[in-house]
Amino acid sequence: MSLFSSTTQSLPETGSIPHHVAIIMDGNGRWAKKRFLPRVAGHKVGVETVRTVIKACSERGIEYLTLFAFSSENWRRPPEEVSFLMGLFMRALEEEVAKLHNNGIRLRIVGDLSRFEPKLVDMIRRGEALTAANQRLTLTIAANYGGRWDILQAIERMLAAQPDKRSNFQEADFAPHLAMAYAPEPDLFIRTGGEQRISNFLLWQLAYTEFYFTDLLWPEFDAAVLDAAIASYHSRERRFGRTSEQLNIDREPKTVPISTAVSRPGQDA
Ligand code: IPE
Ligand code: IPE
Ligand code: MG
Numbered sequence: 001m002s003l004f005s006s007t008t009q010s011l012p013e014t015g016s017i018p019h020h021v022a023i024i025m026d027g028n029g030r031w032a033k034k035r036f037l038p039r040v041a042g043h044k045v046g047v048e049t050v051r052t053v054i055k056a057c058s059e060r061g062i063e064y065l066t067l068f069a070f071s072s073e074n075w076r077r078p079p080e081e082v083s084f085l086m087g088l089f090m091r092a093l094e095e096e097v098a099k100l101h102n103n104g105i106r107l108r109i110v111g112d113l114s115r116f117e118p119k120l121v122d123m124i125r126r127g128e129a130l131t132a133a134n135q136r137l138t139l140t141i142a143a144n145y146g147g148r149w150d151i152l153q154a155i156e157r158m159l160a161a162q163p164d165k166r167s168n169f170q171e172a173d174f175a176p177h178l179a180m181a182y183a184p185e186p187d188l189f190i191r192t193g194g195e196q197r198i199s200n201f202l203l204w205q206l207a208y209t210e211f212y213f214t215d216l217l218w219p220e221f222d223a224a225v226l227d228a229a230i231a232s233y234h235s236r237e238r239r240f241g242r243t244s245e246q247l248n249i250d251r252e253p254k255t256v257p258i259s260t261a262v263s264r265p266g267q268d269a
Contacts, residue, residue: 006171007208007240012115018187018230020064020110022209024201025050027193027217040084045085047092048058048131049186056223058103058137060230064183065139068201072112072146089143090120097127104136110179111145112153140180147203154204178204185209188233190226192218 013019016268028042039226049141050067070085100107107122116124150170154177159165162173185205191197191242193197195213198206212229 004172004176004181005085005184006175011240012184012187012208014114014187016234017061018210018233019062020066020184020186021062021102021188021190021229022068022186022202022206023053024068024191024193024199025218026191026199028219030193031219039081042217042219043088044084047088049219049221050092051096051186052205052222053226054105054137054139056226058105063137064186065137066142066180066183066186066202067140067198068142068145070111070143070145071200072144072149073200075144077116083169086117086120086130090123093120093123093127097130100127100139101131101134104134105131106136106138107131108138108140108180108182109143110140110150112145112149113142113144113218138183140183142201145179146200147198148200150179150202151204166171175204180205188212188229190214190229192216192221193203206236208240210238215240 025046028040028046029039031045032039032042052138053067054065069089074085075082097107107127113121113124150158153173157177158169158174160175165173180202185207186202186209189206189209190212192214194213196213210233212232213227214225216225237244237247
């Protein structure tokens with residue numbers, strides 16, 4: 001029952017508005033430091049930005065928004081900061097889930113939940129269940145997420161699903177077991193805070209995603225910066241391996257198998 005689609009196997013539909021935006025929300029600590037505040041003050045303001053961005057994405061018709069909230073490597077931070085972040089996450093769930101639900105937003109959390117307190121896991125599961133049928137926007141929070149963790153857990157689940165299979169694995173065997181198999185691959189990736197790296201975010205899924213980096217710190221991000229990122233996305237030519245000339249004769253409005261897409265003589269431009 002999976003809606004398997006892959007940017008390396010077929011040509012995705014690329015509209016003017018990205019279907020899926022994935023964001024590394026970076027720079028909270030530096031934002032606070034610049035103001036002589038403790039780092040955690042930046043995280044607190046960062047939650048406000050999350051609210052703003054969810055609303056802006058929803059208004060713009062973006063269908064999937066994925067936010068990197070806590071990486072599998074963030075446990076290496078000072079214990080006080082880690083526990084502040086956990087508390088903030090818990091409080092945000094407490095305060096926001098009903099509002100998300102009223103706004104037609106489906107909430108999903110991806111990551112290794114086994115390290116979280118049972119109470120937090122319970123809140124996550126209840127929030128996901130409450131909002132499961134909503135269709136306006138799917139909001140995914142990546143928490144204790146790592147791209148390598150995701151690939152490894154998907155391999156395990158793939159092998160368990162086909163215990164007799166030993167070789168010749170295809171993307172379609174593997175990708176449905178990734179944590180975000182319910183979503184198309186991101187069209188647009190945004191990272192605030194000036195660093196130009198993936199930091200173990202969605203490694204598999206970013207294969208053909210357009211990247212947008214801004215020096216603005218996460219608490220400074222707003223709807224106008226989102227619009228700038230979308231405008232930049234708009235100006236890109238997404239070729240998925242083909243040549244520019246091919247795109248001009250072979251504009252594909254829909255997802256088509258790559259075998260059909262490579263030779264389509266007689267198709268009008
Ligand atoms: C991003 O901001 C939030 C998390 C990683 C939880 P940072 O806390 O990484 O802020 P900087 O990069 O230190 O400024
Ligand atoms: C990436 O930010 C993770 C999140 C935003 C949750 P980091 O601040 O942890 O990334 P690095 O350590 O600078 O690569
Ligand atoms: Mg950082």
